[in-house]
Amino acid sequence: YLMPEDLQPVCSPALLRDAQPFTTQALAELPLLQQTTRPYAWRQWFDSLGLKVARDMTGPRLELFSMLAQAAEHGMGVALVPPFLIQRELAEGRLVLAHPHAYRSETRAYYLMIPERKVESAGLVAFRDWLKEEARDWREGA
Template sequence: MRRKIPSTAALIAFEAAARHQSFTRAAEELSLTQSAICRQIGGLEDFLGLALFRRSRRGVQLTEAGQSYARRIASQLDAVERDTLSVMGQQGATSLELAVVPTFGTQWLLPRLRHFQARQPQITVNLTNRTRPFLFADTDFDAALYFGDADWSGTEAHFLMHEDLQPVCSPALLDGAGQLDLDTLARLPLLQQTTRPYAWRQWFDSLGLKVARDMTGPRLELFSMLAQAAEHGMGVALIPPFLIQRELADGRLVPAHPHVYRSGTRGYYLMIPERKVESAGLIAFKDWLKDEAALWRREQG
């Protein structure tokens, strides 16, 4: 069935005229005559069956329908342009679109990714932040680096590493002490992570303690946010030390207590949708990533 879509030329002319609020300036941008712009937009209005501009001797102004349509068309044309430039830039190369949990992506994956690029220069890896599972069918992602229990329908899971959480804080909160005793720690503001709402409760439980306010405190979505909040003295945060190595090395953050809690069966996984498991590019990335994770686990002892 034929799609009910206006001509690309009409959409481009409309987007330029809407952005400039002027047929004359749109014509100059597109190297067309003003009458050509008028014809394209008139044809588009006939196609849609509604007016997109109000015309007067002082110029043109978008109607309410025109404003709404212009916003949608601009974003769609931007997407087409991005996809076109991406295809033009590949020149026979393979591109992988990965969804990654943000702090893990920036602190662990990115410092190692150059090694994969050196091994597989024909494969380009693009990263986009995603903190929660999603339907692969609704996105352009080829795979995801995810923290959880690997229960993700329609995917193949590859374990990378567990997550060990340790309380950290600004050295100012220690007030000269080497660490905080549990009673003192429990009275301080406990920084909560949105995606791990029971983290503090599980940490205290692993020590056989019940703390009434273990789920209260400022809620932040990312480990990077927790680290910044802790660094600025807002409270104590539970963060895997390998994600804040620079902050610990610089003394901006210090361990508040030596106890480390491992997040049970949950961990970091590479999730590949079943329809993509035979992709040569993904197989190469998967094999490299699992080797890197295995090496990291051995180094951690």
């Protein structure tokens, strides 16, 4: 186990014109970028705030978080993405938080899987130790 999956809405700073995060009602009216492998992500995000939104499953569907981030960066809508995957984009201001609420998935998390026959590989042991430390630092800082 490395860390849970936390999803947070992000968008282009151009979409967030007044530099204030969107209200949930305003967010619900924007194009919601959907990830094909997490078809209920927006519904779960709104549900975690106690809201039912009719359009929570509409919007362009993309396969990967990297695709969602790119689409959001280009102003195509708002994407739900784990912040650890877009640290650079956030730091450089290419993406901004569209709303402060993060949804922690109850069913998804990140794990490192190593084939049993490779568990003693020096390179994989070093990588595992480094990755576990990075994940721990992220969890403690998030």
